[in-house]
Amino acid sequence: MKLKSKRLSFVITILMILALLVTACGSQQTQTTDEGENNQGQTTGPKIGGNLVVGITGDPYSIAPWVSNDLNSAMIANLILPPLMVTDENGKKIPYIIKDYKMSDDAKEYTIVIHDGINWHDGVPFTAEDIAFTAEYTVKHKLGFGADMFANVEKTEVIDKTTVKFYLKKPQVNFLSQVGFWINIMPKHIFEKVEDPMNFNYDGTGYGPFKLKEYKKGEYYIFERVPNWPLANNGLGAYLETVTFRVFPDHNALLLAMKNGEVHVSGSAMPVASQKQLEASPDKFGVLKVMSLGYGYFGFNYKNELLRDKNVRKAIAMTIDRDAIVNTALQGGAVKMETPISPVYKDLVKSNIKFPPFDLEGAKKVLEDAGYKLNSEGIREKNGKKLEFELIYRTTTINADSIVNIFKANAEKVGIKINLKPVDNATYTDRVVKQRNFDINFIEWGVIDDPDSSLATIYKSDTALNFMGYKNEKIDEILEKVQSEPDYQKRVEMMNEFQKEFIEELPTVNVYVKINAYGYSKEFEGWSLTPGLFGPIAAKDLVKVYKK
Amino acid sequence: MGRYLMYRILKGLLTLLVSVTITFFILRLMPADPVSILIDPKMGPEVQQAMMKRFGLDKPIWEQYIIFLKGLIKGDLGLSFKNQRPVMEVIMEKLPWTLLLLFIVNIMLLIIGVPIGVLAAIKRGQLIDKVINISVVIGISIFVPFLAFSFLYIFAYYLKLLPTGGAYTPPPGDGLAYYMDVAKHAILPSLTLLFANIASVVLYTRNSMIDILKEDYIRTAYAKGLKNNYIIQIHALKNAMIPTVTVIGLMIGSMVGGAVMTETIFSWPGIGRLIYDSVAAMDYPVLQGAFLILAISVILMNIITDLIIAWLDPRIKIGG
Numbered sequence: 045m046k047l048k049s050k051r052l053s054f055v056i057t058i059l060m061i062l063a064l065l066v067t068a069c070g071s072q073q074t075q076t077t078d079e080g081e082n083n084q085g086q087t088t089g090p091k092i093g094g095n096l097v098v099g100i101t102g103d104p105y106s107i108a109p110w111v112s113n114d115l116n117s118a119m120i121a122n123l124i125l126p127p128l129m130v131t132d133e134n135g136k137k138i139p140y141i142i143k144d145y146k147m148s149d150d151a152k153e154y155t156i157v158i159h160d161g162i163n164w165h166d167g168v169p170f171t172a173e174d175i176a177f178t179a180e181y182t183v184k185h186k187l188g189f190g191a192d193m194f195a196n197v198e199k200t201e202v203i204d205k206t207t208v209k210f211y212l213k214k215p216q217v218n219f220l221s222q223v224g225f226w227i228n229i230m231p232k233h234i235f236e237k238v239e240d241p242m243n244f245n246y247d248g249t250g251y252g253p254f255k256l257k258e259y260k261k262g263e264y265y266i267f268e269r270v271p272n273w274p275l276a277n278n279g280l281g282a283y284l285e286t287v288t289f290r291v292f293p294d295h296n297a298l299l300l301a302m303k304n305g306e307v308h309v310s311g312s313a314m315p316v317a318s319q320k321q322l323e324a325s326p327d328k329f330g331v332l333k334v335m336s337l338g339y340g341y342f343g344f345n346y347k348n349e350l351l352r353d354k355n356v357r358k359a360i361a362m363t364i365d366r367d368a369i370v371n372t373a374l375q376g377g378a379v380k381m382e383t384p385i386s387p388v389y390k391d392l393v394k395s396n397i398k399f400p401p402f403d404l405e406g407a408k409k410v411l412e413d414a415g416y417k418l419n420s421e422g423i424r425e426k427n428g429k430k431l432e433f434e435l436i437y438r439t440t441t442i443n444a445d446s447i448v449n450i451f452k453a454n455a456e457k458v459g460i461k462i463n464l465k466p467v468d469n470a471t472y473t474d475r476v477v478k479q480r481n482f483d484i485n486f487i488e489w490g491v492i493d494d495p496d497s498s499l500a501t502i503y504k505s506d507t508a509l510n511f512m513g514y515k516n517e518k519i520d521e522i523l524e525k526v527q528s529e530p531d532y533q534k535r536v537e538m539m540n541e542f543q544k545e546f547i548e549e550l551p552t553v554n555v556y557v558k559i560n561a562y563g564y565s566k567e568f569e570g571w572s573l574t575p576g577l578f579g580p581i582a583a584k585d586l587v588k589v590y591k592k
Numbered sequence: 593m594g595r596y597l598m599y600r601i602l603k604g605l606l607t608l609l610v611s612v613t614i615t616f617f618i619l620r621l622m623p624a625d626p627v628s629i630l631i632d633p634k635m636g637p638e639v640q641q642a643m644m645k646r647f648g649l650d651k652p653i654w655e656q657y658i659i660f661l662k663g664l665i666k667g668d669l670g671l672s673f674k675n676q677r678p679v680m681e682v683i684m685e686k687l688p689w690t691l692l693l694l695f696i697v698n699i700m701l702l703i704i705g706v707p708i709g710v711l712a713a714i715k716r717g718q719l720i721d722k723v724i725n726i727s728v729v730i731g732i733s734i735f736v737p738f739l740a741f742s743f744l745y746i747f748a749y750y751l752k753l754l755p756t757g758g759a760y761t762p763p764p765g766d767g768l769a770y771y772m773d774v775a776k777h778a779i780l781p782s783l784t785l786l787f788a789n790i791a792s793v794v795l796y797t798r799n800s801m802i803d804i805l806k807e808d809y810i811r812t813a814y815a816k817g818l819k820n821n822y823i824i825q826i827h828a829l830k831n832a833m834i835p836t837v838t839v840i841g842l843m844i845g846s847m848v849g850g851a852v853m854t855e856t857i858f859s860w861p862g863i864g865r866l867i868y869d870s871v872a873a874m875d876y877p878v879l880q881g882a883f884l885i886l887a888i889s890v891i892l893m894n895i896i897t898d899l900i901i902a903w904l905d906p907r908i909k910i911g912g
C-alpha cells in the first residue's frame with residue numbers, strides 16, 4: 045500500500061509537470077504570433093498570403109450542397125462552387141460565373157454564356173455541359189432545390205463550350221435569378237457515373253476561387269486558394285492562402301474565440317450583444333452590417349372567424365409599434381419595415397405604399413365602428429364573441445419574447461386579449477406549417493429573394509407557405525402574371541398594385557428587417573458584402589480580403 | 593462467477609431492449625418530422641415526399657420499428673438524416689473524445705476527491721473539515737454552464753492561457769505537438785466536469801470513512817500500536833472506498849449525459865455535442881444511436897462496479 049501511495053504521488057507530479065508544460069507552451073505560442081504580426085505589419089496593400097479562420101455556429105450537414113439544404117453547407121460550398129448569379133447592393137441578381145445571358149421576350153428561352161478559362165480543381169475545364177448536366181441530374185434524382193427550380197425546363201441545348209440554352213415549359217422571368225443564385229453546378233465528369241448521389245462520397249472538387257484541402261466533419265474545413273483563378277483580382281486569384289472554417293455550438297463560444305484571436309471573422313450573423321462587444325474595441329475589430337433578405341411578421345389565420353374580419357386585422361396592424369420593436373426589443377439590430385416588400389429592394393418600395401401607422405386611438409375607433417364593444421373584463425366583443433387570440437411563436441427566434449410582449453401590451457390597450465404561446469421549433473412547424481392550427485403567428489423569414497417575381501410562393505392562395513389560408517383573386521392574378529412579365533419596370537408597377545391590395549387586406553403585418561452583422565478582425569482588410577446569404581464569406585467578396 | 597456474469601449480461605440486454613424501444617417511440621412522438629423542419633419556400637412537396645421516402649418515414653411506425661430492430665441486431669444503426677452517413681461511423685468519430693474526457697475526469701476524481709474526503713473525515717469537526725464541506729456543497733449546487741463560462745472568461749479570455757473551445761486547433765498537428773494541443777483544450781472541460789462531480793466523491797468518502805473509523809477493528813489496530821497513516825490507508829480506506837466506487841460507477845453513466853452541456857459550451861466534439869446538434873436537426877437515427885451508447889455505458893458501468901466492489905469486499909460473494 046505504501047508503494048501504491050508513492051505511485052499516486054508520482055502520477056500527481058507528472059500531471060503537474062504536464063500542466064506547467066502546457067501553460068508554458070501556451071505563452072510561447074502567443075509570443076511567436078505577436079512577432080509574426082509585427083513583421084507583416086510593415087508591408088501594406090493586398091498581397092497573396094494569410095490564413096483566415098472563419099467561425100460559424102452550426103455544423104454544415106454535408107460538403108455536397110445538393111443533398112443538404114442548410115445555410116452552413118451552402119456557405120462552405122459557395123467557396124468551391126460559387127453561384128452563377130450573386131446579389132448587388134440592392135439585393136438584385138447580377139451575373140458572376142456567368143458572363144452574359146439573354147432572356148427571350150416571352151420569358152421562355154434563356155441563353156447563358158459563362159466565363160472562359162475556369163477549370164474544375166482536378167484540371168477538367170468547366171463548361172456549359174456541366175450546367176446542362178446539373179439541370180437534368182437534379183431533376184432526375186430529385187435533389188433539393190434543384191429539382192423544383194429546374195422542373196420548368198423542357199429542353200437543354202449546349203451550343204458550344206461556354207454557351208447553354210434552356211427552353212422552358214412555361215414563361216418564368218426569375219428562372220435564372222433563382223437557379224443561378226441557389227444551385228451549385230455539379231461536375232459532370234464525376235457525377236455522370238454516380239447512380240445514387242445521396243450516398244456518394246463527393247470529394248469537394250469545384251470550380252471556385254478556393255479548393256477543399258481537408259476537413260473533419262463537425263469540427264473544421266480547410267480551403268486553399270486556387271492560383272490565377274480568372275474572376276478574382278484581375279486573374280491573380282484570391283489573396284488568402286487558406287480559409288479555415290471552425291464550427292462553434294453557439295454565438296457566445298464564437299464571440300469568445302474571436303476576442304481571443306482564434307477566429308478572424310464570423311460567418312454567421314451575430315446577435316446585437318456580440319456586435320457591441322466587438323465594437324467596444326474598434327482598434328482590433330470591425331463589424332460589417334447589411335440588411336437581411338428576410339423579415340419578421342405577424343400573420344393572421346383566416347380559419348379564425350374573428351380574424352377573417354378585415355377591421356380586426358386593421359386594428360391589430362395599428363397597434364404594432366415598430367419603433368419600440370426595432371429599438372427596444374431588437375436593440376437597434378433591425379430596420380422598420382413599413383411596406384409589404386422589404387426596403388432592401390429599393391426599386392420596389394419607391395412607391396412608398398405603407399401599412400397603417402401605429403395609432404392606438406385609431407385602432408379603438410376602427411373596432412368601435414365595427415361594433416366591437418368593451419365588456420366588463422376590458423376585452424372587446426361582438427355578438428358574444430371575444431377578441432381573444434393565441435399568438436404562437438418560436439422560442440429560438442432571437443428576441444422573440446420581447447417582440448411579442450410589445451405586441452401583446454399594445455393590443456391589450458385597445459381591448460384585444462393576446463395569449464402568448466412560445467413553442468419549440470418542432471411544435472411550431474407542426475402547429476403552423478402542417479396543421480395550420482393557430483390564431484396569430486410570429487415568424488422571421490430567412491430569405492425572400494426576387495420579390496418582383498417570386499412572392500407567389502408565400503402569398504398565392506394555393507401554396508404550402510400561405511399559412512394564413514389567405515385567398516384574394518386579385519392578388520393571385522397579379523402574382524401569377526408577374527412571373528411571365530419580362531419587363532422589369534412593368535413588374536415593379538405590378539408589384540405596386542400588389543402592395544396596394546396587400547395593405548388593404550393585411551393577411552400579414554410585416555414589421556422589421558433584421559440587420560445582419562458580421563464581426564471581423566482588423567488583422568485582415570479588403571472586406572465587403574452585399575445583401576445575400578453569406579455576408580462577407582460570399583466567394584465574390586472573400587476573394588478581395590487580404591492579410592494586413 | 594461465470595453464471596453471475598451471464599445473468600447480469602442477460603439482464604443488461606433486457607434493459608437495453610426496453611431503453612431502445614422507449615427511445616425509438618419517444619423520438620417519434622415529437623411533433624413535426626425531420627422533413628417539415630427543413631421546409632423552405634424553395635422546396636416543393638414532391639421533393640419533400642422523396643425525402644420522407646429516403647428516410648423511411650413514409651412507412652407505418654411499427655414497420656419502422658421492426659426495420660430498426662433488425663438493423664440493430666446486425667449492428668447497423670441506419671443512416672443519419674442530416675448527412676446520410678452511417679450512424680455507427682458518426683458516433684465512433686465522437687465517442688473517443690467523450691471517453692477521453694471521462695477518463696481524465698474520473699482519474700482526477702479518484703486522485704483528488706478521495707484524499708480530500710479522507711482528510712475531511714480524519715479532521716472531522718475541525719476547521720478544514722468545515723471548509724471542505726462548504727466548498728463541496730457549493731460545488732454540488734453550482735450551475736454547470738455558469739461554472740463553464742466563468743472558467744472560459746478567466747482562463748481563456750482574461751488570462752489568455754487556454755483556448756476557448758474545440759478539442760484541438762485545426763489543422764491538427766503531428767505527434768507530441770498534437771497531444772499537447774489536445775491536453776491544452778481538455779483542461780477547461782475536464783475541470784468543469786470535475787467540479788460538478790467531485791462533491792459526491794468527497795462526501796461519500798468522508799461519510800463512510802467516519803463510519804469505519806468508529807469500527808472495533810480500527811480501535812484494535814490503534815491498540816496494536818500501528819502507525820496512523822498505515823491504519824487509514826490499509827485498514828480504513830479500502831473498506832471506505834466501497835460506497836465511493838459505487839457512486840463513481842453510477843456517475844459515469846449520468847456524466848455522459850451531463851456532458852451535453854459541458855461539451856456544447858466548450859465545442860468539444862463528443863457524444864454530448866452530437867446529441868445537442870442532432871436534436872436541433874431531428875436526426876432520429878443519430879439520437880437513437882447516441883442514446884443506445886448512453887444506455888450501454890450505464891449498464892456496463894453497473895456490471896463493472898459490481899465486480900470491483902466484490903473484489904474490494906470479499907464478504908460479497910458473486911454468484912453465491
